[in-house]
Amino acid sequence: MKDTLIFGQTLAFQADPFQTPIADAAQTTSHGGVLIRGGKIAAVGDADTLRAQNPTARIIDHGTHLITAGFVDAHMHYPQTAMIASWGKRLIDWLNTYTFPEEARFADPAYAADISARTLDLALAHGTTTLTSFCTIHPASVTAFFDAAEARRMAVVAGKTCMDRNAPDDLRDTAQTAYDDSKTLIAAHHGKGRATYAITPRFSPTSTPDQLAAMGALWAEHPETLMQTHLSEQLDEIDWVRGLYPTARDYLDTYEAHGLLGARGLYGHAIHLEPREIDRLAEVGGAVVHCPTSNTFIGSGLFDMTGLKARQITVGLATDTGGGSSFSMLRTMAAAYEVAQLRGHALHPAQLMWLATEGSARALHMSGQIGSLTVGAAADIAVLDLASTPAIAQRSARAADLWEALFPTLMMGDDRAIAQTYVAGQPVKRQA
Ligand code: GUN
Numbered sequence: 001m002k003d004t005l006i007f008g009q010t011l012a013f014q015a016d017p018f019q020t021p022i023a024d025a026a027q028t029t030s031h032g033g034v035l036i037r038g039g040k041i042a043a044v045g046d047a048d049t050l051r052a053q054n055p056t057a058r059i060i061d062h063g064t065h066l067i068t069a070g071f072v073d074a075h076m077h078y079p080q081t082a083m084i085a086s087w088g089k090r091l092i093d094w095l096n097t098y099t100f101p102e103e104a105r106f107a108d109p110a111y112a113a114d115i116s117a118r119t120l121d122l123a124l125a126h127g128t129t130t131l132t133s134f135c136t137i138h139p140a141s142v143t144a145f146f147d148a149a150e151a152r153r154m155a156v157v158a159g160k161t162c163m164d165r166n167a168p169d170d171l172r173d174t175a176q177t178a179y180d181d182s183k184t185l186i187a188a189h190h191g192k193g194r195a196t197y198a199i200t201p202r203f204s205p206t207s208t209p210d211q212l213a214a215m216g217a218l219w220a221e222h223p224e225t226l227m228q229t230h231l232s233e234q235l236d237e238i239d240w241v242r243g244l245y246p247t248a249r250d251y252l253d254t255y256e257a258h259g260l261l262g263a264r265g266l267y268g269h270a271i272h273l274e275p276r277e278i279d280r281l282a283e284v285g286g287a288v289v290h291c292p293t294s295n296t297f298i299g300s301g302l303f304d305m306t307g308l309k310a311r312q313i314t315v316g317l318a319t320d321t322g323g324g325s326s327f328s329m330l331r332t333m334a335a336a337y338e339v340a341q342l343r344g345h346a347l348h349p350a351q352l353m354w355l356a357t358e359g360s361a362r363a364l365h366m367s368g369q370i371g372s373l374t375v376g377a378a379a380d381i382a383v384l385d386l387a388s389t390p391a392i393a394q395r396s397a398r399a400a401d402l403w404e405a406l407f408p409t410l411m412m413g414d415d416r417a418i419a420q421t422y423v424a425g426q427p428v429k430r431q432a
């Protein structure tokens with residue numbers, strides 16, 4: 001296949017802008033380019049230099065649009081796509097009223113295939129090139145999602161959601177079937193093409209200690225997989241966990257005691273953490289995943305980005321569809337900004353963009369493969385139109401620098417701001 005050169009403004013990160021001054025962490029080039037070869041990024045640099053070095057490459061010129069790594073959503077629930085934006089409930093009632101009845105529909109593999117395709121296409125329309133998804137208790141819901149991702153050449157993370165209590169009859173497995181089915185799915189999917197398996201106990205209230213232990217044993221047998229779950233999202237939930245696990249020191253301890261605390265663990269929400277939980281996450285290197293539109297939509301609380309980053313805890317960013325109220329990582333960055341403001345901190349646009357790309361990739365242990373414009377990474381790329389609506393255009397027209405030009409798109413942009421999405425080097429949103 002012929003090499004492709006894409007031109008535009010480029011944004012690449014050399015370091016974490018929470019730890020390194022922005023000017024050193026981020027590299028921006030106003031007339032930049034990315035050389036794509038064999039689905040991967042082969043060079044990033046000045047457009048004219050790249051053109052001179054690669055005279056036979058096909059050129060796609062995005063003008064003044066911003067070329068960035070594709071967005072990486074580090075926690076979402078594809079089976080909740082069709083019930084996003086359901087009104088009026090907090091976590092436990094929301095699960096019982098809206099979520100579980102919808103997830104029960106995934107007993108039908110055809111429905112799972114339909115919603116998988118819909119979700120992945122929505123992601124691509126929003127510039128998101130990697131999703132990390134919970135599936136349902138049905139093994140076929142996992143296969144449907146991995147198959148739909150493979151058809152789109154997307155790198156995704158997913159796993160069978162395991163629940164053996166506090167869920168409806170038709171949404172419960174057992175410790176043994178959860179173990180057996182998850183093991184079979186790991187063998188079928190993990191590492192095949194761009195698929196990564198995450199062992200997925202939904203959260204401590206819907207698993208017995210036996211099931212958590214079975215998941216912990218499976219993770220120990222398959223340390224190459226990720227593990228995803230929920231942690232300390234709402235105060236009522238934490239009280240419930242305390243009642244269900246009376247000997248646990250805290251919520252994280254319900255996972256720790258069953259072999260489910262580790263560096264390759266992804267702990268969604270993590271809002272109301274105890275000091276011991278923060279210490280353990282920092283020691284072990286587990287990642288927490290910030291889901292800001294969900295945390296405000298379901299009324300969960302204000303994630304402590306600054307405090308957790310100061311402790312060097314790995315933080316990913318996520319939509320948490322359909323607890324989250326948007327498929328867009330732009331809207332998710334806006335919500336992360338707003339939540340941080342309510343805690344007294346203004347996140348820089350570079351920090352928001354880093355979280356939505358490399359930050360999430362680090363949480364998934366896929367840094368260098370996805371989430372960055374670096375040589376050797378997959379050419380999973382989003383191209384942003386920084387003037388996609390009249391409201392955004394009139395504000396960005398006044399910008400003094402790229403960050404000021406970008407920020408209105410982060411705050412007000414939606415899928416109209418995604419001029420193009422590339423997956424493994426192929427344009428997938430619009431005809432090139
Ligand atoms: N906690 C357990 N399950 C869920 C879920 O599906 N969404 C959210 N937001 N929190 C959860």
Ligand code: ZN
Nearest residue numbers: 077230268320
């Ligand atoms: Zn979730």
